[in-house]
Amino acid sequence: MDRVTTDRRLSMTQQLVVDLTQQILAGELPAGSKLPTEQVIIKERGVSRTVVREAMSRLQAEGLVETRHGIGTFVVDTARPGDFQGSKHVKGGAYDALAVIELRLSLEVEAAGIAAQRSTPEQLQAMREALDAANAFEATDDESARVDFEFHLQIAQCTGNSFFIDAMAHVGSALIAVIQQAGPAVTVENRALVIREREQIYAALARRDAEAARASMRLHLINMLQRIRGVVELTAQ
The missing domain is CATH 1.10.10.10 (Winged helix-like DNA-binding domain superfamily/Winged helix DNA-binding domain)
Structure with a gap:
């Protein structure tokens, strides 16, 4: 072959x-x-x-x-006992969400840089559609974590690297579960900022600027960490 x-x-x-x-x-x-x-x-x-x-x-x-x-x-049931998943308690969910975002920082920043260099017009269009879907959801909607993840999964797909794709797909169910359990890190107040962060990532990918794509993804995930830390602090009170 x-x-x-x-x-x-x-x-x-x-x-x-x-x-x-x-x-x-x-x-x-x-x-x-x-x-x-x-x-x-x-x-x-x-x-x-x-x-x-x-x-x-x-x-x-x-x-x-x-x-x-x-x-x-x-x-299969992805929430089976023994699988990686968040605690059923809100505080546990918030701490688990922090751990998952830290993992994503080590994975998605470089994925964004590679995607900027390798993405095809068809993939960029699919990413645009996923982004539009994510932006259309209200911040408090239970499905917002899922549609946001689909945008990030499209970025991994654009790398053309099966290890990036498989890694993102593997953490997907855990990611969605722990963020939903942690409570809304994206609120009505910060929704516009989150949308702007995602748009900056897409703009860098569309113009094939690898360094800007890495920087935009890093900023988005670091800000996400800060937002979830806010949830942790609230639940700890």
């Missing part, structure tokens, strides 16, 4: 993984639901059997699905 064919297959696998991950995190494919059969995915997506099987293997490795031989592939 030549390099071009291999790269194309890997790209299609990554896209399928990201799409299915987003559907699972969004609840479109809830825990216990059965994924479409291999034949259906091949027909609907126009991909090969190898692409589908590699995508399923990645989703299984990330703990999002499980295959029951002779029956099919099912979405």
